[in-house]
Amino acid sequence: MRMPEPIRFADLPTRIEKLGRLSDELGKNIYIKRDDHTGIEISGNKIRKLEFAVGEALANDCDYLITCGGIQSNHARATAAVAARLGIGVVLVLRGDENSPSEGNYFLNRMLGADIKLVTPEEYRDDRAEIMEGIRAQLEEEGHRGYIIPEGASNGVGSLGYYKVMEEILDQEEQMGIKFDAIVVAVGSGGTYAGLYYGNEVHRNPATIYGFNIVNNREHFQGVVLNLLREISNYTGEHISVAMDDIDIIDGYVGLGYALNQPQEIESIHHIARLEGLILDPVYTGKAMYGLIEEIKKGNFDKHENILFIHTGGLFGWNMDQRDLLGSL
Numbered sequence: 001m002r003m004p005e006p007i008r009f010a011d012l013p014t015r016i017e018k019l020g021r022l023s024d025e026l027g028k029n030i031y032i033k034r035d036d037h038t039g040i041e042i043s044g045n046k047i048r049k050l051e052f053a054v055g056e057a058l059a060n061d062c063d064y065l066i067t068c069g070g071i072q073s074n075h076a077r078a079t080a081a082v083a084a085r086l087g088i089g090v091v092l093v094l095r096g097d098e099n100s101p102s103e104g105n106y107f108l109n110r111m112l113g114a115d116i117k118l119v120t121p122e123e124y125r126d127d128r129a130e131i132m133e134g135i136r137a138q139l140e141e142e143g144h145r146g147y148i149i150p151e152g153a154s155n156g157v158g159s160l161g162y163y164k165v166m167e168e169i170l171d172q173e174e175q176m177g178i179k180f181d182a183i184v185v186a187v188g189s190g191g192t193y194a195g196l197y198y199g200n201e202v203h204r205n206p207a208t209i210y211g212f213n214i215v216n217n218r219e220h221f222q223g224v225v226l227n228l229l230r231e232i233s234n235y236t237g238e239h240i241s242v243a244m245d246d247i248d249i250i251d252g253y254v255g256l257g258y259a260l261n262q263p264q265e266i267e268s269i270h271h272i273a274r275l276e277g278l279i280l281d282p283v284y285t286g287k288a289m290y291g292l293i294e295e296i297k298k299g300n301f302d303k304h305e306n307i308l309f310i311h312t313g314g315l316f317g318w319n320m321d322q323r324d325l326l327g328s329l
């Protein structure tokens with residue numbers, strides 16, 4: 001497989017900033033890479049993956065993007081924005097119904113003109129690939145060419161986006177005169193972690209790449225990442241050798257489940273907001289940062305000094321009814 005020419009939509013490189021007061025509090029140098037600043041409509045990590053996936057779609061003369069996600073999927077929203085920018089069609093298969101929150105990403109998808117098909121949690125879990133295939137077949141009958149992007153654009157081609165981020169980080173390290181010895185991300189579908197891990201290995205960089213899973217468990221994502229690493233190397237032609245336990249997924253911070261929050265997570269997000277003027281999202285980065293802080297306090301990051309946390313975005317996830325939450329702030 002050939003590595004596609006990526007489309008260029010994101011504002012790159014994204015800044016790296018030191019979180020000075022949080023660093024003082026934890027006795028570590030904590031830096032943050034602002035991938036929440038890749039753009040407004042395309043904000044977050046998914047655009048990095050879409051740049052490659054959509055590059056492949058355009059190289060194959062496709063005029064429709066088909067993808068899937070939760071009702072508040074950041075990935076679906078970024079895909080809708082990209083399709084509108086390119087003047088091509090987009091169909092989103094979203095897990096939800098008429099009673100799901102209509103704000104935030106879902107509203108933006110409607111604003112951006114995406115065709116939306118709502119499916120039940122069971123349909124989504126068991127049949128989403130078939131449903132997307134069905135849509136592609138239907139479009140083909142109508143004279144279109146559809147390109148299917150899996151959940152989170154976490155496949156080989158999408159993960160190339162974060163392989164490239166590793167190169168961006170290495171350049172920034174040189175400019176800043178610093179070496180990060182730990183790089184930390186939230187893990188939802190695995191592509192961001194896999195791309196970073198691959199880039200770190202290929203460049204023989206000594207950093208440890210840590211992922212905090214916000215759904216599922218460590219074993220699940222170790223398997224997912226291994227597969228993705230193989231898929232990535234099909235594009236680059238360069239294989240790396242990895243054992244399951246080299247893949248550092250830290251479990252224990254899923255909490256109440258996907259997109260559900262417990263008070264200590266909200267308190268942690270609130271604390272960082274006041275301390276640093278930095279807003280994390282409730283579904284991914286809030287949980288991952290909470291996890292990182294807990295792990296540092298437990299001493300599990302004692303061997304690390306310069307830690308880089310990647311802010312993967314997700315701020316439209318706050319645009320739901322937050323009246324209950326306000327009471328606790």
Ligand SMILES: *Cc1c(COP(=O)(O)O)cnc(C)c1O
Pocket residue numbers: 044045046074075152154186187188189190191192193281284285312313314315
């Ligand atoms: C999707 C997403 C992630 C997780 O990235 P994956 O590549 O799916 O593991 C992290 N943060 C935000 C805000 C996301 O939308």
